[in-house]
Amino acid sequence: MSALPPKQRVRDSFDRAASSYDAAAVVQREVCARLLDRLAEAAAPARIADTAAFDLSAAPRILDAGCGTGYGARLLRERWPRAQITAADFAPAMLALARRHADRCLAADIEALPLPDGAFDLWWSSLSIQWCDAAAVFAEAARVLRPGGRLAVSTLAPGTFGELRAAFAGVDRYRHTIAFSEPESVGTALSAAGFRTVELRRATIAVHYPDLKALLRAVKAIGANAVGDGARSGMMGRAAWQAVQAAYESRRTAAGLPATYDVLLCTAEK
Numbered sequence: 001m002s003a004l005p006p007k008q009r010v011r012d013s014f015d016r017a018a019s020s021y022d023a024a025a026v027v028q029r030e031v032c033a034r035l036l037d038r039l040a041e042a043a044a045p046a047r048i049a050d051t052a053a054f055d056l057s058a059a060p061r062i063l064d065a066g067c068g069t070g071y072g073a074r075l076l077r078e079r080w081p082r083a084q085i086t087a088a089d090f091a092p093a094m095l096a097l098a099r100r101h102a103d104r105c106l107a108a109d110i111e112a113l114p115l116p117d118g119a120f121d122l123w124w125s126s127l128s129i130q131w132c133d134a135a136a137v138f139a140e141a142a143r144v145l146r147p148g149g150r151l152a153v154s155t156l157a158p159g160t161f162g163e164l165r166a167a168f169a170g171v172d173r174y175r176h177t178i179a180f181s182e183p184e185s186v187g188t189a190l191s192a193a194g195f196r197t198v199e200l201r202r203a204t205i206a207v208h209y210p211d212l213k214a215l216l217r218a219v220k221a222i223g224a225n226a227v228g229d230g231a232r233s234g235m236m237g238r239a240a241w242q243a244v245q246a247a248y249e250s251r252r253t254a255a256g257l258p259a260t261y262d263v264l265l266c267t268a269e270k
């Protein structure tokens with residue numbers, strides 16, 4: 001059984017969601033902001049051995065890998081106005097929206113980039129690699145970064161959507177989320193790709209929705225609804241749906257129904 005949905009299916013879901021993405025991507029924006037703070041902290045001149053290796057005051061060549069509609073590229077541009085930003089994504093409708101925030105857009109799979117070796121000072125990716133083979137993505141990141149270049153990546157860890165899986169667990173045996181990687185395996189994959197000074201930080205972000213339908217709609221609106229092998233193929237029966245709703249309702253707080261994002265913020269140096 002494959003742990004990830006087929007690439008074409010992931011690409012189609014994100015492509016379809018491009019026009020609804022920005023309005024729904026509240027957590028994604030928060031994660032981009034946190035990743036940028038982590039990068040600035042990790043790359044502070046006092047903390048790196050060779051300060052000339054990554055001069056943030058210059059015009060860094062940045063790759064935003066899995067750029068979506070370009071929110072990360074926009075933040076990076078605000079922080080480093082002279083940056084040369086390349087935005088890459090395999091969903092054409094996402095890429096079309098990212099165009100406003102990047103110097104160059106590239107329709108490409110971030111597991112196999114049509115880019116030369118050593119072409120970037122910073123490889124950035126926020127909430128995209130959970131859909132990919134991390135080893136392939138990090139090998140490509142290491143290849144396209146110059147020696148001394150930096151990596152900043154956010155992804156999701158196994159606690160993500162735990163409430164949703166628990167609500168369905170008593171009702172059916174289908175898969176309802178993708179399999180999220182353990183932080184240790186992300187760290188190991190980064191080291192295996194040749195990165196050093198790998199730092200991982202874990203953060204919990206809790207979002208609240210008025211009801212379960214609103215939660216599922218929000219996931220679909222950002223295109224994150226492909227779950228891979230083991231997903232339900234037909235409609236859910238009325239009784240089963242009511243049972244899931246009741247199970248989730250038992251977690252309701254004054255703010256609404258909670259959904260946890262277990263976020264991993266990683267920085268490293270080539």
Ligand SMILES: C[S@@+](CC[C@H](N)C(=O)[O-])C[C@H]1O[C@@H](n2cnc3c(N)ncnc32)[C@H](O)[C@@H]1O
Pocket residue numbers: 010011014015025028029032065066067068069070071072088089090091094108109110111125126127128131132222224
């Ligand atoms: C949840 S969105 C995140 C977008 C953006 N980084 C942000 O923070 O808003 C994930 C993006 O990764 C892209 N993506 C997923 N797998 C990819 C792959 N193998 N190659 C290129 N893009 C990929 C999707 O098309 C989608 O636009």
